[in-house]
Amino acid sequence: MSQHAVLDPQAHRDLRVAMQPDAELGDAVMSCVTVPVEFRQVQAHFPILFHKNPADDRFHAVALFGFENGENLFLKDGQWDALYRPLALAIQPFLIGRSADGEGPAQVHIDMAHPRAGHVDGVRLFDDAGEATPYLEDTAGKLGLLDAGYRECADFFAALKAYDLLEPFTLEVELDDGARRSLVGFHIINEDRLRTLDAAALGELHTAGHLMPIFMALASLSHLTDLVARKNRQSVHA
Template sequence: MTETRSHGTTSVSSTERRLMAKMALLNNIDHPDLKVITRFGAAYGDSVNQAAVYPTEFSELQREYPIFFRKDEEGAFYCVILLGLDKGENLFLDGARWQARYVPAIHQRGPFMIGFQNQEVDGEVRREPVIHVDLENPRVSKTEGEPLFLAHGGNAPYLQHISQVLRVITVGADMTAPMFAAFEQAGLIEPVSLDVKLDDHTEYKVPDLFTLNEEKLAALEGEALQQLHRGGFLRAAYLVLASLGNVNRLINMKNAKRAAGG
């Protein structure tokens, strides 16, 4: 008898939407000794079978993970990658290590978020991005991890890296709605039924996913094609389609885990 399992979808948008418990504006005066634990694990929210991602990281993501779309509670599309098949399963997580050439920005950013603050620049008040840190996040420490500031007060390499990660998220979040508007205008988005069969007895059904219609994309011409290209979304569309071959990689990883008794 074949055992059919639900994918057991973990809410991937909850990480982005949750209200951080104790946010603080990061600076080297209040937080000179702050460190961040950079290893991965369930304790840090990494044991999930999907992760929210952004168009700004498609180029790196498509080499490792299958990229799909989902709808949030308001019906707006967002991007996800599949990391596992069972609930709470991240096949790329090996102990404290993430076994991939690229880790999704959401899982790289740790306890940090971008906020905005009015600052006077050249006599003009501007809304400038600033980094906030969740001081109650389990990654935050004063005894272990990567330092955020150098001894003389400058930004440490890790904090410089985090600044780039937050930029990927912020710019990518701004791109997401226009990208999906362009895909919808071109009639490219379609629901997909992902049925993963591991053997004669076990299969998974991954619900509520969307992808792009490859034939419709290839048939685009004239103004419709130019609009997609001008918006910078034509390349994004091809990267999404190129990523789908990674479903087979995911299946192979799952089978290897089962063979090892996992």
């Protein structure tokens, strides 16, 4: 269960946070949420898929790391085997907190129940003078970027819906050892539909800043083949 607290230089002066990639520290996940503002970086390494929350029918984007729950094919020998770490993973165990109405200044919160929080071998958040360490300053910057990305998502997905640019996606994979894996319940950009949009529609998407993330999401799908290759290599060395 989460235990959120407003980050405080007095209460948390000696608190340390683990930075290293580790399954036991929360990295054993097949995907994490990503936002359009980072699609350019994400698409260089991971497939970007879209998932609908059945509770409210809202879409969100995910960076895909594996084919089944708890599988992260980018965790390798205690290292993160990619040059980019999506923001939603990179900021753990921190989050942005706001008032109940969502307005007012944002505050940095920390989940004290997260396995990264209070780790004896972790990095300090504040120095002896109570000032933020470079690690905390960097994390705060990532939190701000992620928070801004979340706030822009509503317009992005509204545009995808308006132009009917999402289509269901299912992937059936047969591995080298004969095992089968399936990806179901996801959506991708409908490339054929995108091609049929007229100049006015494309201009509106471009002006709103949505066209580039759309292209980045499409480009990212080439990494599905890479992900299968990672799975096959893992199976050989298992």
